[in-house]
Amino acid sequence: MLIHRLAILTGLAVTTLFLAAPANALTMAECSTKYNAAKDAGTLGGQTWNQFRKAECGTEAAATTDTKPAKKTTKTDTKAAAASDDDAAKGLTAKECSTKYQAAKAAGTLNGMKWNDFRKTECAAGATAAAEPAKATTKAAAASDDDAAKGLTAKECSTKYQAAKAAGTLNGMKWNDFRKTECAAGATAAAEPAKATTKAAAASDDDAAKGLTAKECSTKYQAAKAAGTLNGMKWNDFRKTECAAGATAAAEPAKATTKAAAEDGKGLSMADCSAKYQAAKASNSLGGKKWNDFRKSECGASASDDDTVPAADEATYTSDPQKPTVAAPGGVKFPTAISKKFAGEAPGKGRMHTCLERYYANKDANTLGGLKWIQKGGGFYSLCNAKLKS
Numbered sequence: 001m002l003i004h005r006l007a008i009l010t011g012l013a014v015t016t017l018f019l020a021a022p023a024n025a026l027t028m029a030e031c032s033t034k035y036n037a038a039k040d041a042g043t044l045g046g047q048t049w050n051q052f053r054k055a056e057c058g059t060e061a062a063a064t065t066d067t068k069p070a071k072k073t074t075k076t077d078t079k080a081a082a083a084s085d086d087d088a089a090k091g092l093t094a095k096e097c098s099t100k101y102q103a104a105k106a107a108g109t110l111n112g113m114k115w116n117d118f119r120k121t122e123c124a125a126g127a128t129a130a131a132e133p134a135k136a137t138t139k140a141a142a143a144s145d146d147d148a149a150k151g152l153t154a155k156e157c158s159t160k161y162q163a164a165k166a167a168g169t170l171n172g173m174k175w176n177d178f179r180k181t182e183c184a185a186g187a188t189a190a191a192e193p194a195k196a197t198t199k200a201a202a203a204s205d206d207d208a209a210k211g212l213t214a215k216e217c218s219t220k221y222q223a224a225k226a227a228g229t230l231n232g233m234k235w236n237d238f239r240k241t242e243c244a245a246g247a248t249a250a251a252e253p254a255k256a257t258t259k260a261a262a263e264d265g266k267g268l269s270m271a272d273c274s275a276k277y278q279a280a281k282a283s284n285s286l287g288g289k290k291w292n293d294f295r296k297s298e299c300g301a302s303a304s305d306d307d308t309v310p311a312a313d314e315a316t317y318t319s320d321p322q323k324p325t326v327a328a329p330g331g332v333k334f335p336t337a338i339s340k341k342f343a344g345e346a347p348g349k350g351r352m353h354t355c356l357e358r359y360y361a362n363k364d365a366n367t368l369g370g371l372k373w374i375q376k377g378g379g380f381y382s383l384c385n386a387k388l389k390s
Contacts, residue, residue, distance in 0.1 A: 031057035049126035097123035115186030157183035217243035218279035273299035324378025329369025355384035
């Protein structure tokens with residue numbers, strides 16, 4: 001009887017000890033499984049991996065593991081499993097995240113999400129990688145995932161820009177805006193165009209990214225002017241907006257074939273001719289021509305036109321001109337003060353540049369009344385200089 005009672009008491013003590021012992025916390029693998037199950041079921045309630053691990057995987061937490069008995073694992077299996085737990089806690093690698101991003105993009109499930117936002121929300125701790133794509137068979141292919149994360153090269157972006165321009169899908173977007181939005185991390189390149197067969201053709205993509213040369217821009221400007229499509233735009237504004245990176249050159253306008261054709265309203269203004277001259281000078285295509293020769297041959301100036309007037313940037317001041325001994329013809333307009341543009345120059349030089357600028361304006365308006373820049377008795381320069389000094 002005593003022995004029977006002792007046995008009962010011993011059993012109760014063991015049961016009590018077993019019930020009082022605290023339950024073990026979940027392993028990292030069990031917690032990761034539980035986290036992903038909650039994520040798939042949409043029951044995370046906004047918890048991050050670390051918050052979930054502390055709240056749901058500590059003592060008393062129940063694992064969502066399979067009911068099948070655990071498979072006997074080797075030491076190698078245990079080490080691999082332990083590594084996988086740490087990987088889940090750290091999140092995806094850059095390569096895994098890039099692969100997952102591209103898969104979501106291809107499936108149309110990004111919902112407008114950009115690379116950085118995707119990386120923060122879908123590749124953080126606890127995230128699962130997208131299916132591994134077929135292994136790259138070349139060094140270039142192996143680097144493609146990293147390139148996607150970095151974004152497109154300048155050449156790839158230029159190609160994509162030109163393709164969008166040709167397809168009419170730019171929607172008014174300029175080169176710099178396109179580069180920032182369509183060539184950043186995660187962007188895919190447009191289809192590679194046929195390989196250039198000459199050195200000049202091979203350089204075309206880079207040239208498009210750099211913009212037009214001074215000569216090409218000047219040609220485009222003149223073509224727009226002739227077509228009446230400048231809409232009041234001046235040379236510098238045109239150059240900045242129509243000749244920057246990504247711009248294409250206008251077709252070369254037909255050259256005037258006769259003197260009459262050059263003078264029947266198609267001749268260039270003095271200001272435009274000066275811009276064309278400077279562009280030719282910058283591109284070393286003057287062929288030894290001086291300003292007045294260039295003006296007559298390239299700007300439709302009459303052969304009998306004024307040979308005494310210098311180019312705007314070639315006018316040099318040595319001393320004031322002779323005082324005029326004749327009065328100015330009626331209708332000629334003279335400046336009343338040195339232009340603000342030349343206010344920082346020495347007074348004599350400032351007067352010369354101001355007078356030359358007004359001479360060009362009178363020439364274009366056909367209000368010179370027969371005056372040349374310099375002539376006996378008082379040309380435009382001496383008359384203008386005298387008025388400014390008075």
